[in-house]
Amino acid sequence: MKQIFLSISTTGTPVVDGHRIIEIGAVEVKDKELTGRHFHCYLNPDREIDESETAIHGITSEFLKDKPRFGLIADEFNSFLSDTDLLCTSDKTTSFIKNELSLLRITSPNPQLKEESIALAIEDTLNPSARETFIAAKSAFRKESKDIYGALLEAEISADAYLSATKNEKIIKNINEFLEEVSNSDPNDLFRGVSDRSFRLLPSLFRHSSEGHQVREDKMMWVFKAHSRPHLEKYPENEIQWLTLAQHHGLPTRLLDWSFSPLVACFFCAKENPNKDGAVYLYKARDYKREENINIKTLKKPTAFLPSHGSRRITAQSGAFTLHPDCCYEIDEPEIQKYIIPKNLKPSFIKALSKYGINNSTIFPDLDGLCSHIKTLQGY
Structure with a gap:
């Protein structure tokens, strides 16, 4: 690279x-x-x-x-x-x-x-x-x-x-090297794949070009709650479940997606931005909280939790989240490891990951994911 x-x-x-x-x-x-x-x-x-x-x-x-x-x-x-x-x-x-x-x-x-x-x-x-x-x-x-x-x-x-x-970064030369790097990771470690290596560990809510995210968040969640109820079979039981649901459907929130699977993270790193080097973050999250024990207003640092208001996609992606408070937008810890996946290797990674059962149809277990996988197989 x-x-x-x-x-x-x-x-x-x-x-x-x-x-x-x-x-x-x-x-x-x-x-x-x-x-x-x-x-x-x-x-x-x-x-x-x-x-x-x-x-x-x-x-x-x-x-x-x-x-x-x-x-x-x-x-x-x-x-x-x-x-x-x-x-x-x-x-x-x-x-x-x-x-x-x-x-x-x-x-x-x-x-x-x-x-x-x-x-x-x-x-x-x-x-x-x-x-x-x-x-x-x-x-x-x-x-x-x-x-x-x-x-x-x-x-x-x-x-x-x-x-x-940037001594915490390592450039990966092939998928076998990546698998070797993560082979000894702890079962509680979290992984996040980004298609552009410059993307930081910053939730979408805080990526807006202007300040005032709290006002934007309140407005977005108020509208989402008001208009999403007719589409829901089960209502979220607390604010974090509402955030999880909104994040799942693409609304900017203070949540950041992670996976317990390094291969899933690698897939998200390689599947987009073919002209950009990607990256996989390894975060040694150990202090997982229960949803009912998290108070967003008193939170002092990003906190990891397992979503109880899940979906088939979250399950398929071995998903977890970190919740970020107003006083600490970004995860910034020296021990976070960052594996760089050069752009020229992305196609070979996608091909290899599919052999391991990681592709659009398994990551997105619905008809959209299936069709996307079929298109990839046929070179579209």
């Missing part, structure tokens, strides 16, 4: 004001190790540099007069990036690169440079504890550089800091 750590210097911000890239620095990491391959260049932006930016990177217009324009390095740069996972030192990086490519009417082979969304900065992809480690390591590495600044140096420092902050 390859990753590119990418940093740029510009004439100023924002890009919509016509600002351009004047320096690119990128380093390659493969399977959690620096390969030694890098890309670096200075560029003539055909415009003046803001003084505030020069004060940061020290690059002047005079220095850039004889440097190439972006068009001369575009092919080499695109070749270096290819379809590799990009990790940017700033959330503005991809918007600047997209702008340079669009000015030349060039399409990048990298999926992240084709997407409309702006890529997050590296630290924003990490959970809180990993982010703290990343920032601390980056600060320490920068001190060692004795205040020297440059896009390539920034990319190298970020790569080193990221590797220090």
Whole structure:
């Protein structure tokens, strides 16, 4: 699995004001190790540099007069990036690169440079504890550089800091290695598969772009309770059972789905987002609570429980949940292990899992799941 750590210097911000890239620095990491391959260049932006930016990177217009324009390095740069996972030192990086490519009417082979969304900065992809480690390591590495600044140096420092902050990650090379990794896991361990390795252990309720989740939750659950009753054969007995039911039918809640089965988690990791590396989390949850003993209002940390208001899907998926309080949106514990499933391995994982009886028809035991499984078998 390859990753590119990418940093740029510009004439100023924002890009919509016509600002351009004047320096690119990128380093390659493969399977959690620096390969030694890098890309670096200075560029003539055909415009003046803001003084505030020069004060940061020290690059002047005079220095850039004889440097190439972006068009001369575009092919080499695109070749270096290819379809590799990009990790940017700033959330503005991809918007600047997209702008340079669009000015030349060039399409990048990298999926992240084709997407409309702006890529997050590296630290924003990490959970809180990993982010703290990343920032601390980056600060320490920068001190060692004795205040020297440059896009390539920034990319190298970020790569080193990221590797220090993600030591709980392991890249899986094949399904047999994954099975070996989880073979000694405790029966009480929980697994969660995500189709994009950047997805964190954050329930859907808290993924909204704005605050005010408590008000949204109250409104959504009020409407759900009011209009779902005609469709129910059995009414939930408490608030957690209502949340479980709402989660099952796709409503954003403060619950996070888990499975006792590593194979089920692996299936959810591999079945979607073919252009993204996936991941399986292993969480050593030991303190399971009974629904009737959980008070959402006084909860201080994410709590694991087994759903009593179950469904055929929850049973088929060996399902469990964690309930997340307002004071702690995300599960963030150092001992959580994260197994990375590279995107190119996803088809082989799906094929192997089907042989173990893990496929759409068994995970989703209804006619929709059966039809989805048949379509997969026929290559649709």
